[in-house]
Amino acid sequence: MRNSRLVINRCQAVAAHGKRCRQTPYMTSPFCWHHTARADREALRLQSPHGHEHSKELAERIVTADSLHERIEGVLAAKSAA
Numbered sequence: 913m914r915n916s917r918l919v920i921n922r923c924q925a926v927a928a929h930g931k932r933c934r935q936t937p938y939m940t941s942p943f944c945w946h947h948t949a950r951a952d953r954e955a956l957r958l959q960s961p962h963g964h965e966h967s968k969e970l971a972e973r974i975v976t977a978d979s980l981h982e983r984i985e986g987v988l989a990a991k992s993a994a
Contacts, residue, residue, distance in 0.1 A: 961969055 960966070
């Protein structure tokens with residue numbers, strides 16, 4: 913097993929913090945899932961709306977949800993009346 917070409921190497925996540933990753937001690941790729949996921953989360957955080965944009969988007973979602981609820985009640989009332 914030692915001479916196998918599929919030897920699992922320790923994570924070489926040097927780009928993340930300058931030393932081997934202790935979160936995932938055994939990995940087959942040069943970058944571990946821990947730091948890849950962290951980079952993905954950071955990218956999503958930077959892309960998400962902030963401040964006024966976030967408030968506007970949240971308000972639109974609330975209004976849409978309220979109007980959807982009213983439309984459903986109207987349809988149910990029409991069905992029960994028929």
